[in-house]
Amino acid sequence: MPQRLRPPPPNWRCAAIAREAPRPATPPSACARCRSARYERALDHDPRQRGRLCGKARHRPRPHPPRGQRAREHPHPFRRVAQTAKAYHRNGWGTPGSATLTINAREIAVRDLTIENTYDYLANDRLPDGAESKIGNPQAAALLLDIESDRVRLDRVALLGYQDTLFANGGRALIRKSLIAGNVDFIFGNGQLLIEDSEIRTRTRAAPYTPGEFQSFVAAPSTPLSQAHGIVFHRCRLTRETGVPDHAVALARPWHPTTRFADGRYADPQAVGQALFVDCFMDRHIHPDHWTEMNGTARDGTMTQVFRAQDSRFAELSSSGPGAPARDIGMRWKSPMGIAAIRREIMAGMPQD
Structure with a gap:
């Protein structure tokens, strides 16, 4: 049976659990007695x-x-990155292998915890494209909600990283009164994730930026088409670090994970991401288009297939703040359920206070 995690002291900074490299042999005793x-x-x-x-x-x-x-x-620093973390995942996948903390159990309550992946993303981002020392897979997750996780509740936590900070790869999870910080696709995955009364902070990039383009992306859902809920933000504040430009960040883009099928390996066409923002404050760093496209693996193996935001399940309701006004880019999907019904379905069976 899965064991419940015992909550640590307040403000405890978490390192990898059951994931650290083997420690060196015990040093010689200072005293035989x-x-x-x-x-x-x-x-x-x-x-x-x-x-x-x-x-x-x-x-x-x-x-x-x-x-x-x-x-x-x-x-305790934990600096794993997808490029070198494959050995830490059961299937040899780098991004989940990089996670500082993995939760793979049901009915888990976590409170007053800081979870951080301290990989130096900015140093790699600063290198010019083509540099010999620049790695191509700089994803470094802080928290992985793995495939067996369900009814996970996190209160007053801080999830800190840059690219791929929070990987929702399991069942239902609730995050309340917390901070999630990152820059590229830093809240992503196929899980059912409700984030309430929290700060969603975009962090800086070191790569050169061209005004008008997208520098960063908040969410990258890969919600199965058969699943009603994906990543839901309710009463959240979308903020930015000093240095993040105006009009540079998308609310979400659609991630279609590369998947092996009987007829080949390509982007999953059934991963029609769902992202919903309800009653959220948006600062001026949000791009006026709000949403954007994302490339995926075509059947010939190249990253040339384009998945449009307009074909995804993206929507917002009652946004406020200087980043709230949106340009019409043809977004037509609307959530068939109100936030009260969504909350009831995601929070059913959650650990209580």
Whole structure:
């Protein structure tokens, strides 16, 4: 049976769980009797052992820091990136393999947690195209909601990354009163995700930007056509870091994942993404078109098939703020359900406060 995650102390900065590389062998003991080097290392992983004395006064444990202080002062960095993270995923996929935290269980409640992938995306983004050291797959997820996850609730969390910060690849999830930060497709996937009363913060890019073009994209849903709900933003604030240009960010673009079928490997035509923004504040960084297209894998293996926003299930309702006014680009899809009915369906069976 899946085990429930025990909530950590407030503001605990999360590293990879059951995903870190094997640690080096234990260093030589400082003392044959107390094995203080081993003891001190054990304290780093299990502070409950503090208080046991080794028998020698000079080897008494260090004072225990106040609750949460140790994590704030000594965060455990996790810098996996899709280019090199294939070994961390069961099927050898780099993007989910890069995730700092993976949740793959049901009825999970997570509160007061910062989850960050600290890969230096900007350093790679700054390199010119064609540079030998520039990697082509800089996706670095902070949180992966994996295929067995369902009825996952996150309150007062901070999900920090750049490209592909949050990968919704499972069932239903609710995120409330939280911060999600990134730049390229930083909330994406085929899951049913309701984000409420949260800040959706676009982060800067280091690559050169041409005014009028799209620099970044908030969401990239790949919702199956058979699924009613995709990524829903309710009463959220779409903000930006200093340096993000005006009119440079799309609300969403349609991701059709490359999938293997009996007749070949190409973009999934049944992944008709659904993204809905209801009662959201939008700052001036939102592009006046609001939505844009995305290329996918054609049957000949090239990234030449274009999927249009107009053919997706994208909509917004009652937006406000300087980025809310939208140019008519022919978006016609409307949600057949109101936000109250959507909330009931996604939140059914969620862990309660």
